[in-house]
Amino acid sequence: MDPLAWTSKLDGDGRGRYRAPVLTGLGLLSGMAAALAGLGVTELAVHRRRLDGIGIRVHVNGTRGKSSVTRMIAAGLRAGGIRTCAKTTGTTARFILPDGHEVPIYRPAGANIIEQRRIVAVAAAYEAEALVIECMALQPRLQSLCELRLVRSTHGVITNARPDHLDVMGPSPDDVARALAGTTPVGGKLYTSEQERLAILQEAADDRKSELIPVGTLEEEMGEDEATKTLASFRYTEHSDNVALALRVCTDIGVETEAALAGMTQAAPDPGATIERRLRFFGRDIVFVNGFAANDPISTRQIWAMATRRAGPVERCIALMNCRADRPDRSQLLGEAFERWGRSDDELPGVDHVVLMGTGTFLFADAAVKAGLHPSKLVFAEGFTTEQIFERVVALCGTSALVMGMGNIGGGGLELVSYFRNRAEPEVA
Numbered sequence: 029m030d031p032l033a034w035t036s037k038l039d040g041d042g043r044g045r046y047r048a049p050v051l052t053g054l055g056l057l058s059g060m061a062a063a064l065a066g067l068g069v070t071e072l073a074v075h076r077r078r079l080d081g082i083g084i085r086v087h088v089n090g091t092r093g094k095s096s097v098t099r100m101i102a103a104g105l106r107a108g109g110i111r112t113c114a115k116t117t118g119t120t121a122r123f124i125l126p127d128g129h130e131v132p133i134y135r136p137a138g139a140n141i142i143e144q145r146r147i148v149a150v151a152a153a154y155e156a157e158a159l160v161i162e163c164m165a166l167q168p169r170l171q172s173l174c175e176l177r178l179v180r181s182t183h184g185v186i187t188n189a190r191p192d193h194l195d196v197m198g199p200s201p202d203d204v205a206r207a208l209a210g211t212t213p214v215g216g217k218l219y220t221s222e223q224e225r226l227a228i229l230q231e232a233a234d235d236r237k238s239e240l241i242p243v244g245t246l247e248e249e250m251g252e253d254e255a256t257k258t259l260a261s262f263r264y265t266e267h268s269d270n271v272a273l274a275l276r277v278c279t280d281i282g283v284e285t286e287a288a289l290a291g292m293t294q295a296a297p298d299p300g301a302t303i304e305r306r307l308r309f310f311g312r313d314i315v316f317v318n319g320f321a322a323n324d325p326i327s328t329r330q331i332w333a334m335a336t337r338r339a340g341p342v343e344r345c346i347a348l349m350n351c352r353a354d355r356p357d358r359s360q361l362l363g364e365a366f367e368r369w370g371r372s373d374d375e376l377p378g379v380d381h382v383v384l385m386g387t388g389t390f391l392f393a394d395a396a397v398k399a400g401l402h403p404s405k406l407v408f409a410e411g412f413t414t415e416q417i418f419e420r421v422v423a424l425c426g427t428s429a430l431v432m433g434m435g436n437i438g439g440g441g442l443e444l445v446s447y448f449r450n451r452a453e454p455e456v457a
Contacts, residue, residue, distance in 0.1 A: 071145075078148050079180055084110070084158035084281060087179045089171065089211040090187030090222075091204065092327045093270045094162045095298040097187055100266075100274035102160040103128070107291025108283030113151035114160040115144075120299055120442075123147065126154055130296065141165050144178040158281075163211050166196045172210030183277060184211055184218040184238070187270065189225050192324040194357045202228060212236050219243055219277055221269040241280075246272040261293045265302040265317075265334060299445070300437040302331055304338065305452035313428040315339045316448040320350055320433040320441035323358050325365035328434050335432050343426040344380045348417075348444070350435040351410075353388030362435060363395025381424045383407045385417050386439045414443045 079085065084105070088098045095116040102114035102124055114124040121133035135143070141164060151159045161179060165171045175181060189205035191198070197207040205225040209232035212218050218233050219241045220226070226242060233240040246255040246268040255268060262271075271292065278288035297303065300321030307314040315338075319331040336345065347366070351359050366382070382405050384392060389410045397403050407424065409417050417440075421431055431448075433441060 075145050075148060075178075078152040081152055082148070082156055082159050084183070085179060085181045086158065086160040086183045086185060086277060087163060087175055087181035087211050087213065088160065088185040088187070089163040089208050090185070090220075091190040091192050091208070091324060092322060093187040093267060096266065096301060097185060097270050097274050098160050098162045099124070099295045099298060100271065100292040101185070101277050102158075103291040103295035104274060104278035104283055104288035105158050105160070105281065105291075107287045108278065108281075110158050110281070110283070111154075111156055112158040112160065113147075113154055113156040115147045115162060116298060117162045117164045123150065126156065128296070139164060141170055141174055141178065144174060148178075166193055168197060168207035168210055171207055175211040175213065179211075181211070181213040182216045183281070184213040184216060185273065185277060186211070186218065186220040186222060186229060187273060188220075188222045189228075190324040190326050191361060192358065194361075198357075201225070205229065206232075213238050217241055217280070219273060219280075221245075221273045241276070243269070243273045243276045245269050246275075248272070249276070258289060258293075261289075263293075264297040265304060265331075265338075267330070299442060302334075303445075303449075304335070305448050307448065307452050309422055309425075309451065311427070312422065312425045313342075314422070314425055315342070315430045316452070317430070317432040318445045318448075320435060320437040320445065322434060323355070323436060325361050328362060329365070331434075332432060335430060339430040342428045342430045344424060344429040345378070346421060346424055346429055346431045347379045347382045348421060348431055348433045349382055349384050349386075349389075349392055350433060350437075350439060350441045350444075351384060351386040351389045351392050352436045352439045353386075353391075355436060356388065356391050358435065359388060359391040360395050363392040363401075364399050366392075366396050367399040367401040379405060381405055381407050383409050383417070383421055383424070385409045385412065385444075386436065386441075392435075414440065414447050417444060418447050 086101055088094050098114055098116050102112050105112040106128060111126050113126060116122050122130045123133055124130050147161060163171060163174055165174050186208050189201060189208055191201045197204045202225060205228040209229055212232040214236045215238060217239050220229055221243050230240050246258060249272045259266060259268060274292060275288055279285055303318050305316040317335040319328060322328045322331050384406060389408060393406050409420050
């Protein structure tokens, strides 16, 4: 038995659902053997030496905010004089060089966790003192494999544990937390902004002899006024808990707070980051908010709350829901939660129109209508081109509108973000 293996066991029905965590040896090791079949003993030894040569290794995992937190930690460490490389999976996979420049990651055979070995090799070639790397695995056992064999982090980060990818990590949010806990470091530190499932993360930290460090919001860490000032200094809309989490990691590693924040606020955002664009389009005042990368109901609601507050009074509120037929659980969960916005007991404004784009839009529509959303609010745009979707949205805006993209950044979301950006006011874009 491997006493350091934190994973989960399959249900007896063989459908790939996960339940209570168990210590396991043979099952985990067989999965590792399969995943590492392409690595010989010599290659594995070389990989281990490269890892040992990088003194600071930060493994970032979580449901939402992984890419943003990865970028902020790397930028904060660079600002503190630490030679740092970083890798994000995010909307588009990127390798970030020690000078902050980015290069795309070439994937001739598609995404594979063995890619992390190549990232470590490149970071070692750049003589990196620190490597900040985003977890790219979804399967619970592969998440554990990435940590125990490929990254072996000194500092682990779990941004949050929210209901997403339930078909792989579910069926419950507790199961998601257990899966994410697979990247807990051995004998290191584990940082998290997750509050509801700390007991699960504490169990994983105890199992691997690591220290669990819960981090609150930026307001809780530095006060309301200072937090507001700090968040306003970002070029895009960043979440308070993400900033606090990244800042705590940087300062614990040894970077001064002021230097870390200076680097973090200048970090280039992920293409899927929540960015606001303002357009004046043929007499219409339109505020577009990119919330496509928020795939779960909790994150989507948070961004909708921020967007409506910042937009101020508008004639119409329009949700641009990008669905994916291969992510049916997202459509189901978002559809069920969506109707609750704007009820009399909810402080959020409701939506006037929901424009459905992408594929499998009926899944969202069916769930939303069954939950109580009036069918007249649904506008189907499945199969439309980016230009056609843009024109359809503009036609619904009236004289002023808030338009927020949500659901999925893939499958047309990123193209639509670029379309809005290219038509935004120059001083804002």
